């Protein structure tokens with residue numbers, strides 16, 4: 001393992017013509033990184049191809065999948081604030097697709113929403129500039145009308161990391177990228193994608209499709225290493241269609257330092273953290289254990305379900321990875337900053353409208369998605385409050401494209417600190433309010449439930465900013 005990882009750090013290799021570089025990885029495989037082909041400083045130009053592949057995902061079988069660059073997860077797009085980015089995307093799938101850059105602030109034409117499908121055999125250039133102040137952890141995935149869930153289930157997702165020149169955390173911290181996914185397989189190794197009208201298909205629609213095999217960056221139950229006293233920076237992305245993760249690391253607490261849109265103003269110490277579909281967190285993991293010991297990262301039970309369709313094993317904790325301490329003697333902990341970065345306040349007093357969204361099973365305000373309809377029209381530059389009311393007994397994580405927002409309150413309880421978000425879970429029978437400013441980029445922006453089965457069945461609407 002050690003020899004392999006040492007070798008990989010120095011390697012650049014070619015997969016089907018695309019240049020991929022390996023990330024330094026100690027103890028776990030990290031996804032490959034898309035190689036920037038542009039020699040111009042501040043410019044990033046990468047190619048990305050989606051095509052069918054056959055990969056070994058479960059022991060003793062291979063699986064027909066869709067993959068970016070032949071890999072699951074797809075290679076990571078590494079960016080810096082201010083970069084001018086061109087992603088030359090090629091669709092070699094037998095079906096239309098798009099690439100949605102989840103959480104990034106970019107022009108309408110680059111959003112990869114259902115408004116810009118890429119037909120089989122076609123190419124599409126996603127062109128955008130990375131906004132200063134948006135350093136954080138994002139991800140990319142298909143977003144074609146009605147078929148997002150099945151394409152993500154087939155393997156299409158990857159990470160986007162935006163870095164800041166003035167990142168307040170020590171550059172010496174070992175960084176880990178943990179992409180949490182789940183999948184379900186038939187005995188022959190093929191993906192279990194049931195007919196939507198079958199009993200299992202109806203269950204998948206109700207809960208969002210969950211799988212019994214849990215992957216961390218494409219591996220099942222990997223082992224990460226840490227040295228006693230060391231601090232690591234973990235970026236965690238939930239790319240699962242329906243599964244939530246209530247993360248806890250036995251015998252440890254986390255320093256929660258960031259969310260969807262980047263770092264908070266100050267670290268927050270937590271013993272567990274809930275990650276709904278599409279949410280991201282940045283965590284500092286402090287190696288407080290003795291040399292030679294180990295700890296397990298678990299997903300604790302979380303009841304997001306209605307009783308009628310709640311899985312029988314919902315109350316069982318699931319293990320995600322092992323954190324193994326090396327036998328080396330403890331090192332002195334690195335000094336961590338108390339203050340991370342300022343987050344500007346979006347003032348409620350400046351809001352010119354409140355948009356009420358009532359969520360029921362498969363509908364928003366009683367309507368199913370219609371591409372020819374605009375549900376909300378707002379002027380460019382406006383600040384507005386969104387009030388998301390979940391009227392049913394199942395959680396719905398709500399996502400807005402194009403603009404990061406700040407949660408104001410959850411069921412009347414003020415949010416304890418400011419952060420930038422693009423997905424917020426709205427628990428059963430609760431109401432969440434957030435504030436957002438449409439500060440540039442006119443266009444049509446989707447808002448939807450990020451349980452992909454709900455989104456595909458129409459739990460989505462259109463905000464037009466003009």
Ligand SMILES: [Cu+2]
Pocket residue numbers: 395396397449450451454455459
């Ligand atoms: Cu939903």
